[in-house]
Amino acid sequence: MARNHEFGLDTFGDVTLGPDGEPLPQAQVLRNVVEEAELADRLGLDFFGVGEHHRHEFAISAPEVVLAAIAGRTERIHLGSAVTVLSSDDPVRVYQRFATLDAVSGGRAEVILGRGSFIESFPLFGYDLSQYQDLFEEKLNLFSALLPQEPVTWTGKLRSSLTDQEVFPKVEHGSLRTWVGVGGSPESVVRAAHYGLPLVLAIIGGSPARFAPLADLYRKALAQFGHESQPIAVHSPGIVADSDEQALETLWPHYEVIMNRIGRERGWGAVTREHFEGEASPNGALYAGSPETVAQKIAATLRALGAQRFDLKYSNGTLPHEAMLRTIELYATEVVPRVRELLAADEADATGETDAAGDADATPATPGA
Template structure:
């Protein structure tokens, strides 16, 4: 089973600091993201995701365009969003853009649909924030109707209806791989299961253990809706360096700035170093440390969640491009192989325990029967 796990990277195109300590132009950040994806592809990682935002801290507002540029300079890595804010977009256009990406990349496109954690896209594109929930519900419903690639007849309240409408281009090798990204609500998990779509758990704060019941709920809901089992992925932030101390010292000033900036908008208190180190500890959602530390934490999370993929959000505020390149290199060459080893060892132990339990039961049955 460990051999079947996938490992990816996510970025929002965070605006980073240049060598002189000043923020880089967003255009340069976008070019750096393409270079980071090229490195991930050369090192054999499975997935590269870019998130959609419409804020000055992030350079990526058109994920499919960035991914198309990456597709032309990579060979095997799968490319997707992390996430596409479906509530403030049109499902047909999103489908068309990712179907096009799938064609130009040779079948490597994926889309992760979600509501996003920021709301700037609603006024930007003329959507009423009071319809936040209804917009996502209706648009996900329409998107699910597009996946079979057959003429669609559909009626909604917030978007024009369709009658026997075909959508182009067609995905060449079957259905477009579509995930639903969720934060921490049971309702969102059940919604993903209702449509039979794979699930991405965005674990960005607190203990990953608290998401295990959500993963269990998702699997139970899939069965109740009559769907086949689907993979569960985890998205979490982090950094990898040669030592734990180096990772924490490198990340802290950039983490502090971005968390406090967002915190002021949302009414949070100032982030402390104690909180930061707690999140980087064994029970937090920040995967920061040496390759061994990060690998052990990822392996533990995947086992706890029952996950099939882990995507490290390697960009963190103004963290410089060079530090991110080093994280990608260590993640691909040291962390991922070590996670696979740890998962394989754990599976061998589980198999051994099952064998021992079976042998004990067989022996007990023999005793009862006088054998």
């Protein structure tokens, strides 16, 4: 049902430009992130996620610390990572940090586990990049063993074993809400289903509808593994402004810089304005435009994937803090209500069709027909 959909925000703490056009100190960026989360909470959004990175463009390397600061200044919004790079961390320590966050926030913590799209954490923390896949597999296996909050006996190859070990603090009510973030590989989707964990699809390029087969695969795999159905969330970048033109003109110079910087590292060609506008079109993964444009696009994505949550990655390169605050305001007050309205209309139409079919079935047959 439309009212059961959730709508959140994600940020990596992108280092932004100040009024003088110069990059802000990372410390100021972190304080700005807390302010952005406070606004999201006041406006009634469901989730605020902060990603973990270890490079100069992004200020957030310790998500749980930032989230704990936010927890002390918010009341109802759920708080989580987007994502926690589990491969280069210790599952027990990750669990303990988020269980602690859950306690101090009054049960509002979530964790999204992933491999991450950057590799700086591997040399930083002494991990062998050649074990990229194996590290995540093994650590997710251990993390899942912690979720029942019972003494754990576990054996792995890349981390020391545990024997009847309890982990503290305990999550107060139920278990820690844990998602697996994936970038589009079927193997990753099946892995999330194997553990019965909710799925986050990071859709950052191309048509969101092309992820529909992965969403279907996830649901089928859950059933095959004997798990109950779980929610699917979408994480995608965007900006909301008063008009489509304003959104595109505001975002483009910042988008161009960050995409070309990352592209040079990964061997991509230079991003073009044509590509940018294509991603902002109804068939692209950039949710940029007026409230109506963005709402229509989000609703279409949720329909296509059968997803239950949409998280807008509202920070985009050096995009200024003030522009992000405006995006948060418009997203919460205009986009989300409009998406709910569109999805409710879908449900009403479907109910009407069902009722009409039922009425037709109940119509007495014409004699002699």
